Ligand SMILES: Nc1ncnc2c1ncn2[C@@H]1O[C@H](COP(=O)(O)OP(=O)(O)OP(=O)(O)O)[C@@H](O)[C@H]1O
């Protein structure tokens with residue numbers, strides 16, 4: 001994973017977690033290293049995403065609840081860019097969410113080979 005691309009993915013996910021948190025400003029970031037890959041999770045306890053919208057949130061310009069999200073600005077590009085960046089680095093990104101409970105976005109990408117300096 002190119003470091004600044006990983007940084008960009010995390011910024012996109014943290015921006016969403018903040019923006020869609022309402023007043024419950026607790027955001028968890030978890031990282032796990034497995035044998036061959038790294039898994040990062042950004043977890044919030046905010047407004048969540050309705051089940052019917054979940055399949056589309058990685059589409060360009062898709063925003064849930066246009067009226068509400070217009071107030072918060074944004075173009076609906078964040079997750080589409082994050083997905084593209086993850087896939088360019090042989091990674092994957094997925095989302096689970098429950099309305100009024102919160103959202104978890106998981107990014108998984110291959111562990112870099114150890115290099116002898
Ligand atoms: N953590 C989250 N909690 C609740 N809804 C979310 C969350 N992340 C994304 N969404 C929903 O998915 C939509 C798409 O997210 P995305 O980041 O692509 O766009 P955006 O945040 O609206 O705008 P941009 O990221 O371009 O500023 C959002 O409009 C929002 O409705």
Ligand SMILES: [Mg+2]
Nearest residue numbers: 016074078079
């Ligand atoms: Mg966003």
